[in-house]
Amino acid sequence: xxxxxxxxxxxxxxxxxxxxxxxxxxxxxxxxxxxxxxxxxxxxxxxxxxxxxxxxxxxxxxxxxxxxxxxxxxxxxxxxxxxxxxxxxxxxxxxxxxxxxxxxxxxxxxxxxxxxxxxxxxxxxxxxxxxxxxxxxxxxxxxxxxxxxxxxxxxxxxxxxxxxxxxxxxxxxxxxxxxxxxxxxxxxxxxxxxxxxxxxxxxxxxxxxxxxxxxxxxxxxxxxxxxxxxxxxxxxxxxxxxxxxxxxxxxxxxxxxxxxxxxxxxxxxxxxxxxxxxxxxxxxxxxxxxxxxxxxxxxxxxxxxxxxxxxxxxxxxxxxxxxxxxxxxxxxxxxxxxxxxxxxxxxxxxxxxxxxxxxxxxxxxxxxxxxxxxxxxxxxxxxxxxxxxxxxxxxxxxxxxxxxxxxxxxxx
Numbered sequence: 001x002x003x004x005x006x007x008x009x010x011x012x013x014x015x016x017x018x019x020x021x022x023x024x025x026x027x028x029x030x031x032x033x034x035x036x037x038x039x040x041x042x043x044x045x046x047x048x049x050x051x052x053x054x055x056x057x058x059x060x061x062x063x064x065x066x067x068x069x070x071x072x073x074x075x076x077x078x079x080x081x082x083x084x085x086x087x088x089x090x091x092x093x094x095x096x097x098x099x100x101x102x103x104x105x106x107x108x109x110x111x112x113x114x115x116x117x118x119x120x121x122x123x124x125x126x127x128x129x130x131x132x133x134x135x136x137x138x139x140x141x142x143x144x145x146x147x148x149x150x151x152x153x154x155x156x157x158x159x160x161x162x163x164x165x166x167x168x169x170x171x172x173x174x175x176x177x178x179x180x181x182x183x184x185x186x187x188x189x190x191x192x193x194x195x196x197x198x199x200x201x202x203x204x205x206x207x208x209x210x211x212x213x214x215x216x217x218x219x220x221x222x223x224x225x226x227x228x229x230x231x232x233x234x235x236x237x238x239x240x241x242x243x244x245x246x247x248x249x250x251x252x253x254x255x256x257x258x259x260x261x262x263x264x265x266x267x268x269x270x271x272x273x274x275x276x277x278x279x280x281x282x283x284x285x286x287x288x289x290x291x292x293x294x295x296x297x298x299x300x301x302x303x304x305x306x307x308x309x310x311x312x313x314x315x316x317x318x319x320x321x322x323x324x325x326x327x328x329x330x331x332x333x334x335x336x337x338x339x340x341x342x343x344x345x346x347x348x349x350x351x352x353x354x355x356x357x358x359x360x361x362x363x364x365x366x367x368x369x370x371x372x373x374x375x376x377x378x379x380x381x382x383x384x385x386x387x388x389x390x391x392x393x394x395x396x397x398x399x400x401x402x403x404x405x406x407x408x409x410x411x412x
Contacts, residue, residue, distance in 0.1 A: 004320055007311070008327040011300050025332065028296045031289030032336025033343065036385050038282050040344025041351075043377045046275035048352065048370030050268065054237075056202035056366065057264060059130040060209075062097075062231030063240050065258045066247060073099065073176075073228040081251055082230050088250060090235050090243050093127040095120050096227035098217035103173035103187075104154070104210065106162045114158060114210045116172065118217020118227075128233045131198070131211060140196035142213045150216035152192035157207035159197040168194045174220045190220055203367055286385055289336065290392035293329050297396035300328065301403075308400055309408025318401040325397035326390065333389020337382045348373050 098118030240259035
């Protein structure tokens with residue numbers, strides 16, 4: 001063990017007549033630990049929100065939409081384009097869909113607005129989203145119904161407000177297939193059979209969306225053989241922008257694409273900006289803790305002035321004195337960072353595993369606070385803390401190193 005380390009350890013854990021310095025050391029370590037812990041928890045919360053939103057959005061939505069210009073969400077002759085899209089490298093699945101705004105009314109006459117998606121529940125196109133898998137897990141099927149009516153599955157939140165149970169009859173009012181009558185515009189209304197509730201884990205979808213078979217949605221909206229567009233699933237969702245351009249080149253006009261990254265860019269950009277702002281604000285806690293390190297070392301230098309003078313008179317160089325006090329600051333920083341890192345990871349895990357914090361889903365799209373520690377963020381926070389702690393030692397260490405041995409020994 002080096003001389004610098006042995007002396008530094010004695011100074012940090014001094015007992016003879018200077019117990020107050022040991023308390024100051026503990027306070028400095030605690031300040032660093034609290035700052036690190038706060039940074040880890042906040043960044044983990046922001047990472048968790050981003051990951052949960054991304055997972056939810058990509059689970060119930062395709063990675064790329066293929067639509068048409070000037071057709072009012074109506075694509076004729078879609079079978080050829082869907083085959084062309086499936087041949088593009090990076091595309092895992094592609095299929096048609098129908099998307100429309102509807103009203104749902106239960107037997108008691110209570111109505112709510114909803115989004116109706118016509119999907120392919122089995123066969124080609126069924127792997128574009130996780131909806132078919134969720135239907136299978138919930139034992140919801142678009143097969144023949146007991147009443148012979150077209151099937152409809154509704155998000156669990158919306159189904160609960162409508163008071164629906166499997167087998168109930170639901171009146172679906174289409175606002176995209178309005179007929180002109182002597183009494184004025186009349187939306188198309190059809191009876192569907194409720195076959196079950198779907199839980200996606202995303203508040204917006206569980207409280208707003210409903211699903212039916214592609215053929216039933218085409219009939220309700222008057223599209224006949226046409227569809228609203230094509231939905232595409234990719235091998236890597238991060239390639240959405242590049243593959244969107246490839247689809248545009250392959251299909252050309254009148255087709256156009258939209259991908260999940262551009263459609264949700266404002267939301268994810270806001271989360272990134274919020275994460276950066278909170279990180280910078282909470283970094284001030286670590287900087288404040290660094291000032292605690294400075295004050296601790298200054299007090300040690302003041303208290304140990306005579307000892308420093310004796311060490312220098314016995315041949316200890318100024319450089320070694322400098323290292324001695326830098327070691328003290330690094331020990332405080334590293335111990336504080338370690339304690340804060342362990343505490344932050346533990347609190348983050350407990351919060352996420354037991355879902356301790358509930359949040360309003362209508363604002364954040366998820367019902368609980370998701371927390372995920374990113375290893376890169378964790379390493380960055382710990383390294384930044386150690387660097388700041390090291391920089392905090394420079395001034396007091398320099399003050400100790402420049403002490404004159406004779407003056408230091410005379411110090412009272």
